[in-house]
Amino acid sequence: MSDAPRGLKPAVLFAAIFLGAWVVQMLRPDLALHLPDSPWNWLGTVLPVGCGLALGLLRPEAAVTRALASGWLAIACLLGVAASCWPIAVFPVGVAAPGWLHRIGLGDPLSSLPFVAALAGVAVNLAVSLARRLRCGPDRLRFSVVHAGLLIAVIGGAAGHGGLIRARFILEEGGSPGDAVVAEDGRRIRLPVALVLDDFVLERFPPMLLLDDGGRLSRGETLLGPDATDSMQGLDIAVRSWLPAAAVVGGRPVPFREPGANPAADVVVHADGREIAAGWLHPAGPLGIELALPLADGRTLHMESPRPQRFLAQVRADGRPVEVTVNRPLRVDGWAIYLLSYDEKLGPASRTAVFEAVEDRALPAVYLGIGLLLIGVLAHLWRPVTAGSRP
Amino acid sequence: MSGVVWWVELLVVACWSLAAICASLAAARAGAWHTACRAATALGLCLLGGLLLWLWLHLGRPPLRTLGETRLWYAMLSVTAGGILAWRLGTTALRLPMLILGTLFLCLNLAMPQTLDKTLMPALQSPWFVPHVVDYLLSYAVLGLSAAVALWRLLRRGTDVELPFRLIHAGLPLLTIGLCLGAIWAKEAWGHYWAWDPKETWALLTWITYVCVIHAERDLRSRPRLALGVIAGSFLVVLMCWFLVNHLPSTAVSVHTYTKG
Ligand code: HEM
Numbered sequence: 001m002s003d004a005p006r007g008l009k010p011a012v013l014f015a016a017i018f019l020g021a022w023v024v025q026m027l028r029p030d031l032a033l034h035l036p037d038s039p040w041n042w043l044g045t046v047l048p049v050g051c052g053l054a055l056g057l058l059r060p061e062a063a064v065t066r067a068l069a070s071g072w073l074a075i076a077c078l079l080g081v082a083a084s085c086w087p088i089a090v091f092p093v094g095v096a097a098p099g100w101l102h103r104i105g106l107g108d109p110l111s112s113l114p115f116v117a118a119l120a121g122v123a124v125n126l127a128v129s130l131a132r133r134l135r136c137g138p139d140r141l142r143f144s145v146v147h148a149g150l151l152i153a154v155i156g157g158a159a160g161h162g163g164l165i166r167a168r169f170i171l172e173e174g175g176s177p178g179d180a181v182v183a184e185d186g187r188r189i190r191l192p193v194a195l196v197l198d199d200f201v202l203e204r205f206p207p208m209l210l211l212d213d214g215g216r217l218s219r220g221e222t223l224l225g226p227d228a229t230d231s232m233q234g235l236d237i238a239v240r241s242w243l244p245a246a247a248v249v250g251g252r253p254v255p256f257r258e259p260g261a262n263p264a265a266d267v268v269v270h271a272d273g274r275e276i277a278a279g280w281l282h283p284a285g286p287l288g289i290e291l292a293l294p295l296a297d298g299r300t301l302h303m304e305s306p307r308p309q310r311f312l313a314q315v316r317a318d319g320r321p322v323e324v325t326v327n328r329p330l331r332v333d334g335w336a337i338y339l340l341s342y343d344e345k346l347g348p349a350s351r352t353a354v355f356e357a358v359e360d361r362a363l364p365a366v367y368l369g370i371g372l373l374l375i376g377v378l379a380h381l382w383r384p385v386t387a388g389s390r391p
Numbered sequence: 392m393s394g395v396v397w398w399v400e401l402l403v404v405a406c407w408s409l410a411a412i413c414a415s416l417a418a419a420r421a422g423a424w425h426t427a428c429r430a431a432t433a434l435g436l437c438l439l440g441g442l443l444l445w446l447w448l449h450l451g452r453p454p455l456r457t458l459g460e461t462r463l464w465y466a467m468l469s470v471t472a473g474g475i476l477a478w479r480l481g482t483t484a485l486r487l488p489m490l491i492l493g494t495l496f497l498c499l500n501l502a503m504p505q506t507l508d509k510t511l512m513p514a515l516q517s518p519w520f521v522p523h524v525v526d527y528l529l530s531y532a533v534l535g536l537s538a539a540v541a542l543w544r545l546l547r548r549g550t551d552v553e554l555p556f557r558l559i560h561a562g563l564p565l566l567t568i569g570l571c572l573g574a575i576w577a578k579e580a581w582g583h584y585w586a587w588d589p590k591e592t593w594a595l596l597t598w599i600t601y602v603c604v605i606h607a608e609r610d611l612r613s614r615p616r617l618a619l620g621v622i623a624g625s626f627l628v629v630l631m632c633w634f635l636v637n638h639l640p641s642t643a644v645s646v647h648t649y650t651k652g
Contacts, residue, residue, distance in 0.1 A: 384560035
């Protein structure tokens, strides 16, 4: 073992603790660790990190400090995070995890003991190595900016998770959420603003063609409209007449101006310069059946349902008209109210919108951490410091 | 539209294959072959850059939505980044890997031509979309180069790890920037900077892999063959995050997967 990498011992010790935590989780599969609410969430995260910082600053050369600040411990803790969170990458929230995953203690990886142990290890290792490097060691500034950024972001994220308030609610046109909404954890939350949904608007792209070749679908490239043409799989398709909003009556489309009505197109199909089919296309929708065009060679031509282009909610917030869209939430008093979705079955005919109100008091800490990390990695990109090049 | 794309891709493949041949000859005889290699590489880059610009204008959206579109960017970025890094690091060892990577990804597009359309889902209509995805593709390009160089050296029984490590020191910061931009965008659009979406989790696993590699660098340098193997193998996690995640059961609930057409 004489040429074993330096600092490997603490990593092996951590691996033993991590495996122990995993065994406990397997023996007690319903054990779930959650951070408490504010202020205990801050205490629970800042306290161990503070101790790590103090240790690194006051006793930089002590054996325990060297062990806790070792690069191999960082690797072990990060591998621990990876080993305990991977199930979420394969069976995320919303997809049922298979039974064997529950049996090995990772049915709910993010609140499992091994995951929490690994994350705590990362935070303590970052804290001790950061403080120790501030006292002694090369390239202090760049090391500190990257690792302090990470540390602040990890603490902010972990502590913020404990104090995060998320409340999802559905509003109908003309409706308001009333006095309070129910948060994810069951608490009743008073929103910072009186909200009324005036109108929900969904704009859609024009539809495209779909060719069904015995179950293999290929899509056209053109957005359909009056006089549009498209070529696909040896076919030339031209639109002869166009109804921007239609309903099917007696097997034929008729103009029907109603939100949610799909367009219809009368098309003519040519192959090798010969007309092989002509007729109406219309996608199935909440207002009627589909019209497709069978071709002589067994293939079928369809019109795809138009895809959403933009959706927005016109709301009144304390009487003031505001537009909320995806990527543009309404921000009031440290809260942000996001437009998440709508009744997708009804599409543009939807009269409801799904919102989520979020209050995240730890956000400034997370953004500070991310900012420092970005500055640090940009400096690293400009002039990398490699561990191997150190004396 | 996809017909035009296919023909331009073929032209670029021809240019870069020619450049690769010139690069191999230049290794033995300097002079005119170097110039020919540079000219063919630059011509291919101009054609590909022009194609992406044309697509952007023609589609009315950034051509970054489908897997095929991201492969076009990847090809361009691996050759551009390879060229810049080769100049910064003063090496010619990147020429062949960057040309081979670029050509390989274009060949994938030639074999699987994709349809292009003008639609873009509302969530992607954000100023964060382009910087986030382009930065990620750039980091994948640089990490791809590190893996290609490592694999090449591993196969040729080489032991020089300097270049692959230097490439990782460029790729990891880019990966970190992509992760941070994604987190800020997610917060702006959905209220959560980290939602443990499958793609996000794979991105974290990729990041962890490369952070581990640079933290083990000092010890890995004394075991160069192991180091080359680790660097080449780490790219498998990138491939998982980029392509294979589309085939997992989790894809149905991911907001991140690229559309196939
Ligand atoms: C973008 C992410 C990161 C980058 C670019 C980075 C960069 C570096 C570099 C270049 C070194 C060597 C510095 C030197 O020896 O002078 C180093 C050391 C170290 N890093 Fe990181 N790091 C990152 C993430 C992390 C994380 C997530 C952890 C904790 C889990 C961590 C913990 C450590 C430790 C403990 C050392 C050894 C400190 C010492 O020897 O004094 N790093 N890091």
